[in-house]
Amino acid sequence: MQRTAQPFEVEPGEVLEKYYEVLLRQFGPQGWWPARTRLEVILGAILTQNTTWRNAALAIARLRQAGFLRGSRLRRASIADLEACVRPAGYYRQKARTIQTFVRWLEGFHRGSLDALFAQPPEVARSQLLALRGLGPETADAILLYAGKQPFFVADAYTRRVLARHDLISSEDGYLAAQRFLHQHLPADEALFNEFHALLVETGKRHCKRQAAECQGCPLEVFLADRKGTQPSRRSNVFRPRSGFRPHPRREGGVKAHGSE
Numbered sequence: 476m477q478r479t480a481q482p483f484e485v486e487p488g489e490v491l492e493k494y495y496e497v498l499l500r501q502f503g504p505q506g507w508w509p510a511r512t513r514l515e516v517i518l519g520a521i522l523t524q525n526t527t528w529r530n531a532a533l534a535i536a537r538l539r540q541a542g543f544l545r546g547s548r549l550r551r552a553s554i555a556d557l558e559a560c561v562r563p564a565g566y567y568r569q570k571a572r573t574i575q576t577f578v579r580w581l582e583g584f585h586r587g588s589l590d591a592l593f594a595q596p597p598e599v600a601r602s603q604l605l606a607l608r609g610l611g612p613e614t615a616d617a618i619l620l621y622a623g624k625q626p627f628f629v630a631d632a633y634t635r636r637v638l639a640r641h642d643l644i645s646s647e648d649g650y651l652a653a654q655r656f657l658h659q660h661l662p663a664d665e666a667l668f669n670e671f672h673a674l675l676v677e678t679g680k681r682h683c684k685r686q687a688a689e690c691q692g693c694p695l696e697v698f699l700a701d702r703k704g705t706q707p708s709r710r711s712n713v714f715r716p717r718s719g720f721r722p723h724p725r726r727e728g729g730v731k732a733h734g735s736e
C-alpha cells in the first residue's frame with residue numbers, strides 16, 4: 476500500500492533559533508543600545524521614531540552639549556531649549572514635548588527614579604509608559620528592553636518585514652501580532668531579545684529593504700532556497716528550546732545597566 480508522505484514541519488521556535496544563530500555568526504554581536512546611560516537610551520528611543528539613528532544621534536549630541544543628559548538638568552529644561560536640541564531628529568516639537576512629558580511624569584510618579592520605574596512588574600511599567608502622550612508600543616518596548624532589561628521584543632518594521640517575507644507572520648500583521656508571535660516562540664530572555672532585534676534591524680538595513688528584498692548574499696537566503704525543513708507550521712505554537720539557544724555574551728561598551736542618569 477502506498478503511504479502518503481507527511482509534511483515535514485518545524486516549530487517556529489526552531490526556525491527562529493536557526494535565524495538567530497546564522498545572523499549572529501554573520502554579523503556578530505551588535506552591542507545595542509549605543510548609549511552611556513539608561514536616560515540616554517530612553518531619549519534615543521523617543522528621538523529615533525520616524526527617522527534614522529544618525530539623526531537621532533545628532534539630537535543626542537546636542538542634548539549632551541547642553542547638559543540635558545543629566546536628569547536634574549533635563550527636568551529644568553524649557554520646551555524651547557528642548558526643541559532646539561532635538562530639531563535634527565525631525566518632528567522636533569512633538570519629540571520635545573514627549574521628552575518633557577516623560578521627565579515630568581517620572582519626577583512626579585517615581586520621584587525621578589528609573590530604578591523605581593523598572594522595579595515594578597514589567598506589564599505595569601509598560602502600561603504606565605503607554606499612557607504617556609507620544610509613547611507608542613514600539614518606543615515603550617525599546618525603553619523597557621534596552622533601558623529596563625525587560626524581555627519585550629521590539630517588533631519594529633524591520634523585524635516584521637523579515638518575518639513576513641519568510642512566511643513566519645502575515646504581511647498584514649501589525650506590531651502587537653508580530654510581538655505576540657515572537658513572545659510565543661522564544662524564551663523570555665532579555666539578552667536574546669536585545670541581540671536578535673538588533674540583528675534583524677541589521678538584516679533589514681543591509682538586505683531586506685522596504686522597496687525590495689536583496690536576497691543575494693543575505694545570511695537568511697539559505698532559508699528561502701531550502702524551505703523544506705526550515706519552514707514552520709503556523710498551526711504549531713510549541714517552543715522547544717535547545718539547551719544551546721542562548722544569546723551571545725554582551726560586548727563591552729553598551730549601555731550601563733545602572734549608569735548615572
Ligand code: SF4
Pocket residue numbers: 637640641678682683684688689690691693694695696697699
Ligand atoms: S533579503 Fe531575502 S533572504 Fe534576506 S531576510 Fe529579506 S527576504 Fe529573507
